[in-house]
Amino acid sequence: MEEITMAKKPKLLSELFHDTLKDVYFAENRILKTLPKMAKAAHSKELKAAFVKHEKETRGQVKRLEQVFKIFGKKPQAKKCEAIMGITKEGAGIMADYKGMPALDAGLAAAAQAVEHYEMSRYGTLRTWAQELGMPDAAALLEATLKEEKATDAALTSLAKSVVNVEAEAAL
Ligand code: FE
Ligand code: FE
Ligand code: FE
Numbered sequence: 254m255e256e257i258t259m260a261k262k263p264k265l266l267s268e269l270f271h272d273t274l275k276d277v278y279f280a281e282n283r284i285l286k287t288l289p290k291m292a293k294a295a296h297s298k299e300l301k302a303a304f305v306k307h308e309k310e311t312r313g314q315v316k317r318l319e320q321v322f323k324i325f326g327k328k329p330q331a332k333k334c335e336a337i338m339g340i341t342k343e344g345a346g347i348m349a350d351y352k353g354m355p356a357l358d359a360g361l362a363a364a365a366q367a368v369e370h371y372e373m374s375r376y377g378t379l380r381t382w383a384q385e386l387g388m389p390d391a392a393a394l395l396e397a398t399l400k401e402e403k404a405t406d407a408a409l410t411s412l413a414k415s416v417v418n419v420e421a422e423a424a425l
Contacts, residue, residue, distance in 0.1 A: 275332035317394045324391045362413045369406040
């Protein structure tokens with residue numbers, strides 16, 4: 254009806270930036286609920302510690318997003334991210350299916366890396382858009398979080414190689 258009678262308001266990059274910011278704000282808050290469960294489930298002390306460390310970092314990332322909303326002139330708001338719902342659902346499935354099993358930690362590390370990669374793609378995009386939209390301070394905040402997500406991914410890669418998979422094999 255609307256399409257016939259009037260032209261649609263053009264959607265600009267600023268609107269896309271806002272929508273994507275809401276998406277990642279939802280995702281980070283979802284991740285905050287998931288990380289303690291993963292820390293509790295992990296067998297390896299190192300993996301537990303990595304999840305606990307990243308939970309602390311994630312709290313700071315939520316604060317950074319709130320600062321970005323402020324710079325953008327909007328109130329912090331979440332919009333359901335179907336991707337993180339799916340990725341965390343898979344993680345929950347691993348936790349249930351591999352409970353008490355030697356391969357549990359390998360599965361948890363892999364599930365966490367799927368989350369980090371989703372975040373890396375989002376923060377890389379948002380950082381670039383913030384630059385395009387003339388918000389260098391917002392871009393710097395998003396870049397700081399991007400670095401943390403990349404460091405977490407790298408830490409999980411070495412854990413998966415040096416501890417997790419070896420422990421899984423040794424337990425057989
Ligand atoms: Fe994060
Ligand atoms: Fe999303
Ligand atoms: Fe993360």
